[in-house]
Amino acid sequence: MRLLSQTFKALSDETRLEILALLFRHGELCACDFEAILDTDQSTVSHQLRYLVANGLVTSRRDGDWMRYRVADHPGPELQLVLDTARTLLADVLVARAESHYARWMERKACCGPLYHIGGPDGSLIEADPPGAPVGVPIPRPPRPPHFS
Secondary structure: OHHHHHHHHHOOOHHHHHHHHHHHHHOOEEHHHHHHHHOOOHHHHHHHHHHHHHOOOEEEEEEOOEEEEEEOOOOOHHHHHHHHHHHHHHOOOOOHHHHHHHHHHHHHOOOOOOOEEEOOOOOOEEEOOOOOOOOOOEOOOOOOOOOOO
């Protein structure tokens, strides 16, 4: 019962729901993407992402200097049921504002490179919407971005 209580508390925030809706729709996103798309500051995004990760709804991975987030793959049966229901409910609810911000952001994004998700048959990364290439083509892992001191 406690797990469900914590899960519903995690889903009771509009920003966290927007984050989940974006992840359901776009797979994996970088932390900087949420800042631009949701038009909010880094500390708010970090707090909300940390909350979703701590409650097992979202997972993160480090990619060089960047943190990338996606919906948890195997969260357990109760959380999976909640995530499946949330995915259905949020499928048509993604705020038009957030989606238009996403499109504008992707046009000018230069901070952490293209978006990737794990999906090749060998576990390779697949670029989401690679320019000039068919979607879903396995590509090599991109080089790490230079570290900015």
